[in-house]
Amino acid sequence: MNAKEWVSWGTSQLEEQQINDAPLDAWYLFEFVTSMSRIDFLLDGDKEIKEEQGKRYEQLIKKRKEHIPLQHLTGVQEFMGYEFFVNENVLIPRQDTETVIEEVLKTAPSGEKML
Incomplete structure (x- = not known):
């Protein structure tokens, strides 16, 4: 999947669990995993994401769906x-x-x- 698809997927996953600020949390986790800036995302959102980054993003989204605080997932x-x-x-x-x-x-x- 490309960057836009991953963030869209993450957002929908978090919204299903009624996570407050789901789009923002999905973005922060994506940015944390890929180090892609918001500008790069807007300019190059069709860029394919590495498989290991996708797997890590899936893991973090799963944990966030369990209502683990975003800050505990990113550590900052x-x-x-x-x-x-x-x-x-x-x-x-x-x-x-x-x-x-x-x-x-x-x-x-x-x-x-x-x-």
Whole structure:
């Protein structure tokens, strides 16, 4: 299958399991497996994907269908401009927490550190 077909397949698989943001998760897993940028995907979506990449993508989609968090599958989560390595033993940093931290930092006296 080509890149577009794989992402379409992944999206439909995740939608069947009512995974929130199925198209986005399917894309992130595809990007993780193939290292194909969004621009390359848009320009060259008919490119055939290597068999081993397809198998790995299928495995990750299957795990995501079991509601395993995307971040646990990729092993990374961006937070406050930094990339953190995550696994099933840690809490996944969330956007809501980032927003709270930004608001707290606004109240801190200028030039002082919180910790």
